[in-house]
Amino acid sequence: MRERVLIIACGALAPEIRSVLRADGLDHVDLTCLPADLHMRPQLIAEGVRLAIRRARGAYDRIYCAYAQCGADGLDAVLEAEGVERIDGPHCYAFYAGQSTFVALADAEPATFYLTDFLARQFDRIVLRSLGADRHPELMSLYFGNYRRLVYLAQTDDAELTDKARRVAAGLGLEFERRFAGLGELGDFVRRAAHGEEGGAKDRSLLARHSGPGDRQAGPGDGEEAAWRALRAGHRPGRDARRPHRQRRLSRTVAPERSLSGK
Numbered sequence: 001m002r003e004r005v006l007i008i009a010c011g012a013l014a015p016e017i018r019s020v021l022r023a024d025g026l027d028h029v030d031l032t033c034l035p036a037d038l039h040m041r042p043q044l045i046a047e048g049v050r051l052a053i054r055r056a057r058g059a060y061d062r063i064y065c066a067y068a069q070c071g072a073d074g075l076d077a078v079l080e081a082e083g084v085e086r087i088d089g090p091h092c093y094a095f096y097a098g099q100s101t102f103v104a105l106a107d108a109e110p111a112t113f114y115l116t117d118f119l120a121r122q123f124d125r126i127v128l129r130s131l132g133a134d135r136h137p138e139l140m141s142l143y144f145g146n147y148r149r150l151v152y153l154a155q156t157d158d159a160e161l162t163d164k165a166r167r168v169a170a171g172l173g174l175e176f177e178r179r180f181a182g183l184g185e186l187g188d189f190v191r192r193a194a195h196g197e198e199g200g201a202k203d204r205s206l207l208a209r210h211s212g213p214g215d216r217q218a219g220p221g222d223g224e225e226a227a228w229r230a231l232r233a234g235h236r237p238g239r240d241a242r243r244p245h246r247q248r249r250l251s252r253t254v255a256p257e258r259s260l261s262g263k
Contacts, residue, residue: 009066011036045072096184111148
């Protein structure tokens with residue numbers, strides 16, 4: 001009998017994970033999701049994941065976590081204690097783009113705000129309403145005033161979503177750039193979770209590493225620390241990330257669409 005596998009994921013990743021499960025016929029893998037808006041209350045993520053793991057114990061042979069670190073203090077400690085592995089990376093932007101590619105993007109323009117398909121679709125609800133900026137527009141400059149560019153890391157070729165992302169950029173007064181990322185490292189993680197060690201496959205490169213069950217070593221996965229530093233460069237409160245650009249002409253042009261290869 002085939003092993004039963006559970007992936008516990010952020011709700012923002014649900015459509016992409018389900019698309020892999022359907023396309024690959026992975027009907028032995030179940031998906032359970034925590035609400036995507038927990039990202040606005042990251043202190044609740046670790047305990048939410050712990051509860052989901054414990055509720056699933058006994059029903060599954062293997063459990064995986066499709067959360068990046070996401071600013072959720074205590075998440076890796078919970079996963080270590082429970083013996084559950086997660087996808088490598090500090091946030092979904094990094095594993096969608098590829099961690100080294102994300103670092104290069106952020107280094108090229110630290111003052112960048114990022115969107116995925118989910119955030120393009122749910123920007124008003126997940127971002128503006130959660131921040132209270134829909135009720136208090138005077139907060140917009142506080143939250144977004146340090147940004148110069150919006151990069152939409154697209155998972156799909158969807159003209160409607162691209163238009164929504166472009167409108168978000170225009171509303172924030174930011175340059176717009178679309179880069180097709182696809183599923184990036186997420187698709188490989190889902191397949192790795194589904195197949196486990198079958199066929200002698202022991203590639204753990206897409207899993208976060210820490211000590212404890214599952215032979216994970218202490219510390220962030222490869223590229224994770226650099227990707228966190230790159231993202232934080234554009235997110236520090238009160239920091240003017242545009243300072244290096246003050247001598248530039250800050251035209252609000254729309255950058256050409258590119259693939260992640262730069263072509």
